Amino acid sequence: MFKKKIFLIVSLITFSSMTFAECNYPKKKFDIPSGKKATEAEMVETMGKVKQFQADLGVYRICLDNELAKVSPELESYEEIERMNAQKYNASVEDEQKMAEEWGEAVRAFKSK
Numbered sequence: 001m002f003k004k005k006i007f008l009i010v011s012l013i014t015f016s017s018m019t020f021a022e023c024n025y026p027k028k029k030f031d032i033p034s035g036k037k038a039t040e041a042e043m044v045e046t047m048g049k050v051k052q053f054q055a056d057l058g059v060y061r062i063c064l065d066n067e068l069a070k071v072s073p074e075l076e077s078y079e080e081i082e083r084m085n086a087q088k089y090n091a092s093v094e095d096e097q098k099m100a101e102e103w104g105e106a107v108r109a110f111k112s113k
Contacts, residue, residue, distance in 0.1 A: 023063035025092065026056035032102045035109025043110050050103050057092050064089050 030049045033042050068085045071078060 023060055023067055023088075025088070026053060026060055028053055028095075028099065032099070032106050035106035035111075036113060038106070038110060040110075043107070046103070046106075050099065053099065054096060057096050060092055061089055 030046065030053075032050075033046060035043070038046075064085050068082060071081055075081070
C-alpha cells in the first residue's frame with residue numbers, strides 16, 4: 001500500500017509537470033488607470049492591453065484543454081491531473097472576470113467626467 005501511494009505521488013508530479021509544461025500563464029503587465037484621472041490616450045492604450053491579455057488567457061485555456069486531452073483517462077492519477085487542470089482553468093477565468101470588472105469601472109468613471 002505504501003509503495004502504491006509513493007508511486008501515485010511520483011506519477012502525479014511527473015505527469016502533471018510534463019502535462020502542463022507547455023502552458024504558461026500570461027502575465028498582466030499593466031495596471032488599469034483611474035477613469036476619473038486618465039486621459040483618452042491612456043484609456044485607449046489600456047483597452048488594447050486588456051484585449052491582448054484576454055486573448056492571451058484564451059490561448060492559455062486552449063493550451064490547458066489540449067494538454068489534458070493528451071493524458072490518458074486510464075492513467076491512475078488522471079482525476080488529480082484533471083482537477084489541477086480545472087483549478088488552473090477556473091483561476092484564469094476568475095482573473096479575467098476581475099480585470100473586466102475593473103476595466104468596466106474605469107470606463108464608466110472616464111465617461112462620467
